[in-house]
Amino acid sequence: MEAPPDNDVLWARALHFRHPDGSPGLAGVSLAVREGEILAVIGPRGSGKTTLLRCLSGLVPVREGEVWFNSTPLHTLGPMRRERLRRDRFGWIDPAPVLVPELNAWENVALPLMLRGAGRRRAKVAALEWLERLDVGDKARNRPHALHQAERQRVSIARALAPAPMVLFADEPTAPLHRSDRTHVLRTLTSATRSHGITMVLASLDPQAAALADRAIGLLDGRSMRTVLLPDAPDTEGRAACSLSV
Numbered sequence: 424m425e426a427p428p429d430n431d432v433l434w435a436r437a438l439h440f441r442h443p444d445g446s447p448g449l450a451g452v453s454l455a456v457r458e459g460e461i462l463a464v465i466g467p468r469g470s471g472k473t474t475l476l477r478c479l480s481g482l483v484p485v486r487e488g489e490v491w492f493n494s495t496p497l498h499t500l501g502p503m504r505r506e507r508l509r510r511d512r513f514g515w516i517d518p519a520p521v522l523v524p525e526l527n528a529w530e531n532v533a534l535p536l537m538l539r540g541a542g543r544r545r546a547k548v549a550a551l552e553w554l555e556r557l558d559v560g561d562k563a564r565n566r567p568h569a570l571h572q573a574e575r576q577r578v579s580i581a582r583a584l585a586p587a588p589m590v591l592f593a594d595e596p597t598a599p600l601h602r603s604d605r606t607h608v609l610r611t612l613t614s615a616t617r618s619h620g621i622t623m624v625l626a627s628l629d630p631q632a633a634a635l636a637d638r639a640i641g642l643l644d645g646r647s648m649r650t651v652l653l654p655d656a657p658d659t660e661g662r663a664a665c666s667l668s669v
């Protein structure tokens with residue numbers, strides 16, 4: 424078992440995954456993500472994007488193939504150590520917002536900070552700043568039931584960014600947003616990860632996500648496809664890329 428190169432923060436080799444009912448999820452995916460990089464995982468519905476993110480983030484155990492986070496072999500860790508790693512180092516954004524219903528917006532965003540040891544006052548200041556950045560600062564005292572779905576998703580994104588995780592896994596993060604809001608929120612998300620040096624793996628159906636990433640890989644039927652970098656596009660902040668089947 425050989426650890427990945429130093430500048431790769433996340434690394435997977437020959438990853439295979441079957442769902443509990445035996446249906447195929449991934450069929451030999453290998454990839455490397457460099458520190459601070461935004462990697463887009465692009466593919467049609469059912470191509471395995473969520474499954475790949477769940478394996479890379481330790482949400483599900485990997486039984487065939489390897490997943491490394493820096494020098495830690497995730498594929499050898501038990502559930503407790505994977506859970507601790509996820510809590511301390513990783514962030515996750517679901518395609519639909521999952522917030523604690525009893526807490527208001529700022530308390531939801533402050534929660535992961537307090538779980539990592541921040542005091543309530545400092546966590547509140549940070550939470551309010553992130554809510555402002557996601558354009559929901561005026562909803563800070565609202566509980567989730569008093570927010571629109573799109574506002575709840577913005578709160579979820581703020582909550583994922585607030586603790587500045589080493590790796591952020593974003594699974595269709597703009598899915599619940601109105602089409603006209605998606606680009607703005609994606610730009611906020613990518614600029615926040617860049618300015619905080621957060622590595623991001625961003626799963627999306629949307630080719631626009633690839634345009635804001637540094638690199639993109641395509642998935643089809645649980646298999647990765649070759650990535651090709653395109654020259655910078657004038658209206659994008661990252662390097663555009665497209666993937667070609669091999």
Ligand SMILES: Nc1ncnc2c1ncn2[C@@H]1O[C@H](COP(=O)(O)OP(=O)(O)OP(=O)(O)O)[C@@H](O)[C@H]1O
Nearest residue numbers: 442443444446447448467468469470471472473474
């Ligand atoms: N828990 C599960 N049990 C059985 N099959 C599953 C399970 N979760 C996903 N699948 C199947 O695995 C394949 C990949 O699903 P996955 O959700 O990873 O794809 P996806 O690219 O994220 O799709 P989408 O864009 O619709 O979210 C699909 O055929 C899906 O039906």
